Amino acid sequence: MxxxxxxxxxxxxxxxxxxxxxxxxxxxxxKFMYLDNGFPVELPVCPVCGFVYVPEELALGKVLSVxxxxxxx
Amino acid sequence: xxxxxxRGSTHVYKVNKISKEEMESMVARCxxxxxxxxxxxxxxxxxxxxxxxAAAGGDFxxxxxxxxxxxxxxxxxxxxxxxxxxxxxxxxxxxxxxxVRAVEAAAAxxxxxxKLGSVFRTKxxxxxxxxxxxLFPLFLAGELEKKAYxxxxxxxxxxxxxxxxCETEFLDEEAFSLELKRLKGKDIQFFFSCxxxxxxxxxxxxxxxxxxxxxxxxxxxxxxxxxxxxxxxMETEKLxxxxxxxxxxxxxxxxxxxxxxxxxxxxxxxxxxxGSEGPVESRLYTDLDEATALSRIPMSGKGYTAExxxxxxxxxxxxxxxxxxxxxxxxxxxxxxxxxxxKEIYNNTQIIMGDHQLNKPMNACTLCGxxxxxxxxxxxxxxxxxxxxxxxxxxxxxxxxxxxxxxxDMLFSNGDAFLSRQQPGFETCRYVFxxxxxxxxxxxxxxxxxxxDLCERLEGGVALMLGCCGAICDWAGRYEMQDSTRxxxxxxxxxxxxxxxIAGCPSCRKELTESVxxxxxxxxxVLEEIGLPEGARGLERPAALHDACGARGDAHTQEIxxxxxxxxxxxLIETDYSxxxxxxxxxxxxxxxxxxxxxxxxxxxxxxxxxxxxxxYCMACRDRFARQGRESxxxxxxxxxxxxGTPPDISExxxxxxxLKRELLWELWREETAEMKLDFDLKYTEEARxxxxxxxxxxxxxxxxxxxxxxxxxxxxxxxxxxxxxRKRLGNATFWVKFTENGENAFTVHGAYSHRMNxxxxxx
Numbered sequence: 001m002x003x004x005x006x007x008x009x010x011x012x013x014x015x016x017x018x019x020x021x022x023x024x025x026x027x028x029x030x031k032f033m034y035l036d037n038g039f040p041v042e043l044p045v046c047p048v049c050g051f052v053y054v055p056e057e058l059a060l061g062k063v064l065s066v067x068x069x070x071x072x073x
Numbered sequence: 074x075x076x077x078x079x080r081g082s083t084h085v086y087k088v089n090k091i092s093k094e095e096m097e098s099m100v101a102r103c104x105x106x107x108x109x110x111x112x113x114x115x116x117x118x119x120x121x122x123x124x125x126x127a128a129a130g131g132d133f134x135x136x137x138x139x140x141x142x143x144x145x146x147x148x149x150x151x152x153x154x155x156x157x158x159x160x161x162x163x164x165x166x167x168x169x170x171x172x173v174r175a176v177e178a179a180a181a182x183x184x185x186x187x188k189l190g191s192v193f194r195t196k197x198x199x200x201x202x203x204x205x206x207x208l209f210p211l212f213l214a215g216e217l218e219k220k221a222y223x224x225x226x227x228x229x230x231x232x233x234x235x236x237x238x239c240e241t242e243f244l245d246e247e248a249f250s251l252e253l254k255r256l257k258g259k260d261i262q263f264f265f266s267c268x269x270x271x272x273x274x275x276x277x278x279x280x281x282x283x284x285x286x287x288x289x290x291x292x293x294x295x296x297x298x299x300x301x302x303x304x305x306x307m308e309t310e311k312l313x314x315x316x317x318x319x320x321x322x323x324x325x326x327x328x329x330x331x332x333x334x335x336x337x338x339x340x341x342x343x344x345x346x347x348g349s350e351g352p353v354e355s356r357l358y359t360d361l362d363e364a365t366a367l368s369r370i371p372m373s374g375k376g377y378t379a380e381x382x383x384x385x386x387x388x389x390x391x392x393x394x395x396x397x398x399x400x401x402x403x404x405x406x407x408x409x410x411x412x413x414x415x416k417e418i419y420n421n422t423q424i425i426m427g428d429h430q431l432n433k434p435m436n437a438c439t440l441c442g443x444x445x446x447x448x449x450x451x452x453x454x455x456x457x458x459x460x461x462x463x464x465x466x467x468x469x470x471x472x473x474x475x476x477x478x479x480x481x482d483m484l485f486s487n488g489d490a491f492l493s494r495q496q497p498g499f500e501t502c503r504y505v506f507x508x509x510x511x512x513x514x515x516x517x518x519x520x521x522x523x524x525x526d527l528c529e530r531l532e533g534g535v536a537l538m539l540g541c542c543g544a545i546c547d548w549a550g551r552y553e554m555q556d557s558t559r560x561x562x563x564x565x566x567x568x569x570x571x572x573x574x575i576a577g578c579p580s581c582r583k584e585l586t587e588s589v590x591x592x593x594x595x596x597x598x599v600l601e602e603i604g605l606p607e608g609a610r611g612l613e614r615p616a617a618l619h620d621a622c623g624a625r626g627d628a629h630t631q632e633i634x635x636x637x638x639x640x641x642x643x644x645l646i647e648t649d650y651s652x653x654x655x656x657x658x659x660x661x662x663x664x665x666x667x668x669x670x671x672x673x674x675x676x677x678x679x680x681x682x683x684x685x686x687x688x689x690y691c692m693a694c695r696d697r698f699a700r701q702g703r704e705s706x707x708x709x710x711x712x713x714x715x716x717x718g719t720p721p722d723i724s725e726x727x728x729x730x731x732x733l734k735r736e737l738l739w740e741l742w743r744e745e746t747a748e749m750k751l752d753f754d755l756k757y758t759e760e761a762r763x764x765x766x767x768x769x770x771x772x773x774x775x776x777x778x779x780x781x782x783x784x785x786x787x788x789x790x791x792x793x794x795x796x797x798x799x800r801k802r803l804g805n806a807t808f809w810v811k812f813t814e815n816g817e818n819a820f821t822v823h824g825a826y827s828h829r830m831n832x833x834x835x836x837x
Contacts, residue, residue: 019788019797034830043832046789050834053789053798054809059828067829071472072429 006042007062008055016053018046025053032063035070076804077473077480077554091460096419099457102450103412104356109392111158111173113355116325117150119143121158121173128176128386133379136386137184140177144324145215146255147181148248149208149241153320157352163359163392168367171389175372179382182251196223196260199338202277204269205287206230206239208323209315209330211256213285216331218259222338227267227277233257236265240323245375269293283334285313304343305330311337325351358394358449397444397452400650402678403664404444404454406671407434411444415457422461422470429470435461436475436667439675440548441622441657443650458662462550473805474829475667476549478769481804482727486510486541487558490730493565496534497741501570503533506596507585508577510541511660511692512709514726516717517733519709523577523596524737526606526713531599536569539734542581543588548663559588566591575599577709578691579623579630580661597633597690600712608714611642612706617683618645619698620655621691628652634690634708641711648682655679660693666769676701696720722766727773751776753783754819761811761822770808770825777801778810779820796823805829 006027010016016025028045030052031038044053054063091099107113111121120139127136137147144150151174162170201217203210206228217224230236237253244252267273269290277284286294291307291314298307302316305326313330315323329350336343370377370385377385397411398404407414414434421431438458445453465471473480490513495502506527508520520539527535543562546554566572566589574593576582586593618638624630631652638645650656656679659665659672676697680687686704688711689695698705699720710716721729731749738744755776757765765775782788782799789798796811811824 015792017790017792019790020786025789029835031833031835032830033833040835044789045834049787051787051789052832052834054800054807054828054832056809056811056824056826059809059826063828063830067474069428071474072432 008043008058010044016044018049018051020051021046021048023048025051028052032066034067035073037070039066077477077484090423090464091419091457096415096457099453100412100416102448102452103410103415104358104394104450105410105412107355107357107394108353109357110161110163110355110359111171111392113353113357114157114161115143116157116321116351117143117328118349119158122389122391124180125171125173125176125386125389126391128180129383129389131379131383133180133184133382135184136176136180140180140184145212145219145259146252148178148252148255149211149244150320150324151175151177151181152248153208153241153243154324155319155321157321163361164364164367164388164390167361167364169369172369172377172385175377176382176386178248179377179379182376183379183382194221197221197338199282200225200280201283201285201334201338202227202281203285204228204267204274204277205290206236207287207289207315208240208320209326210285210287211237211239212324212327213313213315213330214261215259216327217334218261220331220335222334223262224260225262225264225281227264227269227273229267229269231265233263233265236263240318283313283337284311285330285334286315288315288317291315303329304333306333306343313337356450357392358396359390359392360396361390364390394449396447396449397454400447400654400656401444401454402656402675403438403671405678406437406674409434411448411452411454411457415454418457418461422464422468429465431461432465432472432475433668435465436662437664437671438662439622439657439659439664439672440662442625443622443654443656446625446653447650455662459548459550462548463552464550466550466552471550476551476663477805478723479545479663479666480549480551480554483510483541483543483545483554483558485727486513486539486730487561490539490727490734492537492539492734492737493569494738494742495536495569496528499534499536501534502536502572504531504575505536505538505566505569505572506575506577507538507540507542507581508596509581509692510539510545510730511696512577512707513539513730513733515692515696515721515729516707516710516715517729517736519707519713519715519717520577520733521737522713522715523709527575527596527599530603530606535575536572537737538565538569539730539737540565542576542578542584544580544584545663547584548661555588562589578693579621579627580691580693581623582630583623583627595630595633596709597630597637600637601633605637605640605712609641609712610714611638611644611711612686612688614686615644615646616686616688616706617648618651619658619679619687619689619694620652621689621694622655622657622661623691625653625655630690637708637712638688641708643688643711645688646683646685650682658689658691658694658697660697665697672697673701722762723769724765724772727771752818753779754815755779756819756821758821758823761824765825768826770827774803774808774827775810775822775825777803778808778825779812779822782810802831807831 014024025044030043109122124139140147156174158173159170164170201222203214203226214224214226228236295310298310300307315326333343366388418431418435421429435458440455442455445451512520543558577596659675665672687698690708695705695707735746778801781801798811800809806827806829808827812820812822
């Protein structure tokens with residue numbers, strides 16, 4: 001089992017709100033999948049509808065670098 | 074619009090390979106690693122180029138270290154050697170060759186002798202004896218000492234001075250005393266006043282592992298024995314010996330003899346594993362135009378002073394073949410000459426099973442073919458990269474990410490934006506105008522003007538085809554898409570009755586000639602024939618002509634463009650690297666998509682040639698130069714008196730194509746197409762538009778995300794920024810849009826980003 005990684009912390013807690021369910025996003029379990037690979041991660045998730053949020057700095061930082069590494073495999 | 078599938082399995086049979094032999098013959102074309110002519114001529118393999126570079130910088134210590142690699146006795150060699158290097162110096166072709174020997178002598182004088190002698194090195198266990206005196210025993214003892222053998226010299230002379238005097242009459246007093254000092258510093262054991270007869274030899278045979286002798290001693294001991302000059306060995310007697318006279322014969326003989334000693338000491342065949350010995354031929358190319366100092370620096374005394382020697386060394390042009398790297402910003406970026414880069418790319422695609430670290434360089438080449446023209450041996454980097462890309466695609470190892478946007482753009486050009494119609498009033502036309510996707514995207518007004526002009530002035534009717542020629546998938550190595558594009562275009566051309574194609578772009582002309590065949594001419598050919606239309610106007614200032622890489626090797630097109638420019642009254646500036654030698658603008662080979670950083674360097678390099686406005690005949694070149702802030706005009710803009718103005722962003726390029734199709738359909742064929750109207754009000758901040766262009770996010774992507782939000786209500790609110798953020802998975806990427814809702818059905822987009830990884834919620 002791969003180690004779960006936490007790349008993002010909601011700070012301050014409660015600053016992100018699900019517009020559909022009107023509840024704050026909490027730290028929740030999610031999975032990135034790319035080119036036959038899967039990575040368990042912890043990301044801001046809506047506890048009601050399950051919307052998983054990928055913040056911009058994460059998408060353009062860690063996510064992009066992992067994508068590039070996998071593309072060159 | 075159909076998407077493109079991301080790769081799945083990675084186990085597909087390999088096709089599109091370059092064979093090992095083909096690669097080797099390709100790599101052999103690159104002469105970068107060939108030695109300079111001076112070193113190639115030197116039997117001792119002195120790295121003359123590096124030596125002169127050190128001396129030119131006044132670093133005689135380093136210079137001497139390099140020289141000592143070639144010989145243990147630098148002054149003896151420099152004063153007695155025949156200097157084959159000087160005769161081969163390329164400067165001789167323009168003036169005086171470098172006085173290498175005089176600089177060597179200066180280095181031997183002014184360079185510091187290494188203080189830490191070989192005393193502190195671990196010696197080898199096998200022992201060697203050298204019998205006799207003269208240059209060969211002297212050099213051989215020195216060579217063996219360098220190789221860390223315990224060496225003992227037995228000579229007839231009474232002392233070290235007398236030993237060194239043998240065959241070194243050419244040394245002056247100062248040089249003699251310096252070399253004596255050097256000899257004393259070496260870890261060599263001497264026995265003087267020896268009687269070198271047969272019995273003496275027999276005794277030493279029992280004591281030492283390998284025996285060596287001067288030519289005179291060997292002949293005296295074994296007058297009948299045969300000596301192999303390649304090995305410096307009397308094989309029957311197992312005696313290593315010298316031959317010939319002169320400093321170079323002795324120095325080179327000692328080098329060969331030392332290798333033989335090395336092999337014998339290890340009980341190995343002295344014929345094997347000797348490496349390259351003696352002078353070699355070099356194929357190095359040298360640009361002699363760089364040579365400016367053609368006269369030898371005179372000596373103020375009997376030898377050079379340190380300063381004079383450095384000045385003489387500075388005249389060396391450091392022969393290197395860097396013709397391709399001088400002209401190509403891509404090769405310069407990766408700091409690798411094509412022979413090496415090709416080998417690495419070949420290994421990356423066909424040998425390595427793990428990470429493919431060369432994907433980026435392979436996808437950064439513009440495939441423009443400039444290197445093949447500037448290389449004295451015609452090295453074809455574009456072929457290497459193009460085959461490597463196809464190979465990666467065929468083995469399913471090519472990531473889609475670098476090329477997906479361009480490929481989707483091509484599908485758009487040949488899908489929603491595609492248009493193929495006969496000229497109104499004609500059932501079949503003699504011609505079809507194919508302006509190319511970039512022309513419609515960047516300068517739709519120019520395309521319209523050109524088409525109307527052709528319709529009016531050409532007899533037999535001119536059909537119109539707005540689409541992509543297939544160069545995009547060709548460059549991406551997607552050969553299957555290339556086949557389907559070819560089939561598609563063949564079908565469409567057949568529906569038009571296979572007219573003569575008038576291409577608006579040299580790359581389209583080239584691609585279409587190779588793919589669909591038939592007669593393909595350029596619009597420039599037509600204009601040359603029918604003359605310029607009314608309203609054609611040149612530029613007020615002189616302009617630099619940038620030749621398109623699509624016209625490389627096509628002197629006919631290059632000349633017609635120049636002629637048209639002259640007729641327009643443009644005063645053309647011919648730059649370095651024009652015609653077949655022209656660089657790419659950075660768009661070719663999809664570099665602008667796969668590696669924007671390298672593409673920018675390529676564009677800047679292309680713009681270095683002149684400060685004047687640039688006139689080109691490929692719309693991608695026009696666009697790349699204008700994006701760098703240079704006044705840039707496509708020759709058709711001058712011909713038709715249009716000005717495409719500020720370069721459009723990626724979304725505007727799509728809009729322009731659709732809008733051109735819609736306008737032409739209505740104005741010429743009276744076919745009405747609904748203009749896509751949004752049922753909500755949408756604004757972008759300037760920053761959002763800038764980010765989207767850089768991140769290759771289209772307004773269509775943003776609209777899809779917002780439509781999804783309007784349907785599902787799924788979004789989050791960041792209370793810190795006050796922005797809402799919604800997302801949608803479109804094809805192989807997830808797009809995120811940051812926005813504010815301004816009342817009902819009105820949005821302002823503040824930013825957008827995307828990632829290719831798919832993200833899902835995980836239970837448990």
